[in-house]
Amino acid sequence: MYLNQNNTSISDPNFTDFQKEVILTICEIQKESLINLYGKGVETWEEFQELYELTELSREEVIDKLSDNFYKFTEVSENPNKLFHLDPIYLSIFGHILFHTNEKWVEINESETRALWRKLFLAQDFGPKFKELSN
Numbered sequence: 001m002y003l004n005q006n007n008t009s010i011s012d013p014n015f016t017d018f019q020k021e022v023i024l025t026i027c028e029i030q031k032e033s034l035i036n037l038y039g040k041g042v043e044t045w046e047e048f049q050e051l052y053e054l055t056e057l058s059r060e061e062v063i064d065k066l067s068d069n070f071y072k073f074t075e076v077s078e079n080p081n082k083l084f085h086l087d088p089i090y091l092s093i094f095g096h097i098l099f100h101t102n103e104k105w106v107e108i109n110e111s112e113t114r115a116l117w118r119k120l121f122l123a124q125d126f127g128p129k130f131k132e133l134s135n
Helices: 017-037 045-052 059-078 080-085 088-108 110-134
Strands: none
Touching (some): 017 080, 080 110, 088 110
16 A cells, blocks of 8 residues: 555555556657767767857766666666666656656557556655655
8 A cells, every 4th residue: 555645545656557558658758869869970079069059068977878868768768667666767758758658658558548647646746755765
């Protein structure tokens, strides 16, 4: 049983097969965008920095951030319950992609898509507390 911030019972956070499919697809979209990030026709690091206005970051810092992002979404694609362990920035990215693909998923299975949104909100609201309990 899981408790929300008010210490009241919440529904089982396990994902259905449909929700796992959505999660996997969203993770793949994010990972693909990270892979393609550097391939926007830039030839040099300076062009990359200029394109993404990253002049205050070193190349190593950017690579570390991209690698961390890729790793987090790989973890979630391998184990969807890791969604509850993501930091708020990664949950925000996940929610952004879900928002932009929502219509597709609603057409396939509206109730499961709505349930996935509820679980995402649960992860955003309860995630830090869940991480403390599961460590």
